[in-house]
Amino acid sequence: MFELFGTVFEVFMRTYPGFLEATVVTLQLTAIGVILGTVIGLVFALMKISGSKILQWIANIYITVIRGTPLIVQIMFLYFGIVEIYTMSNFWAGAIALGVHNGAYIAEIFRGAIQGVDPGQREASMSLGMNRKQTMQRIVFPQALRRSIPPLGNQFIITLKDSSLVYIIGVAEIFSLANREAAQSFQPFESFLVVALYYLVLVMIFTYLLRWYENRLDVDKT
């Protein structure tokens, strides 16, 4: 047991400079994946509630396909489908894949949040003479946005972990470093233990930050 601590510590000390760099890459992937996913998600959520059958149909196909296939397949598909055709870095291929993937999940988050707003809010707004657009913009969306913050935070955490799959196309994020370290050092157990700790610490930090932010939001308004 004591021996294991020793070797893990030794691996940790040897690898942390590289890991810190890789952590930055992981966080960049995550941030781009979530931001891009939010933009895509917003567009598809609006399509789903638009009332236009065609737009709903398109959104449904997108969401079904993305949710029905593994992320790793989507990453490979995008990589060979796009990077090969347009010259794009592996990093961006991975980030876009994460964004496209998140888009489907975040679309559902937004749709759920919009539909979760009490119908009485819409009625009160309409009864005051506000039209559909004003009601959506000024009454429904602000409340829906508030409701989507906790699940969006959750999606951020999921993306942080999912970004590890981008190692498959050779992006130098945390997991790919651990993978290489494991192979080179003949200490796979210690290497993956160290990488697990990196993810765990990151997830705990962001979980804490998100909870703090949610609490701050709640103080006055709900």
Place this chain on the structure above:
Amino acid sequence: MIIGENIHKSFGDLEVLKGVDLHVQPQEVVVLVGVSGSGKSTLLRCFNFLEMINEGSITIDGKKVDPKKDNLTKIRAEVGMVFQHFNLFPHKTVLENVIEAPITVKKMNKEKAKKLGLELLEKVGLSDKADVYPSKLSGGQKQRVAIARSLAMEPKVMLFDEPTSALDPELVGEVLQVMKQLAEEGMTMVVVTHEMKFAKEVADRIIMIDQGTIIESADPENFFGNPQHERTRQFIQLVE
């Protein structure tokens, strides 16, 4: 002020309103009563075009509304509605709730709207709550804000759908007081309520709806003293 003629409304196979005729005179206060499911809320919602009638017509302030051609948004602004569950906007302060529609719909400038909003809050006794969020208010205070919010659009008629049913008993009085004051100022009102004391004191006319039709329409004295319909007698016994 508001005239409904031969109003029919169905939800699927369920016919909820079966030919309702209701003429509400300017400055009149009409109280609607009836057992649960008789169609009271549906009638109010039709008057405000939150529901579209299947047959018949609605005339507001001398103008017959054509739901296909007329701008319903504009008509809704002229008919205020107060809901059982208040439906205040939780992300806006009390004052913002009140001035939202004047600013967005009437394009009133902010200063003028604020002045109007504060006057209305004063009227319902809540000027000290202008800057708090609705979650900090009691039910009675919420409903008074909702009334002020409706009044801000200067409606020609106010519809109330069980405005005190969601309140703790000790908070009912403050809301009824505000409504009574409105009635005295000459507001045209249609009120669905189970508060029979309010009906007796404030109503010009009490109307009993039963299974989607009006079966009794009389001033309070006659409604309670000399009901014509058997179902009305049963109802009166039930509430007294």
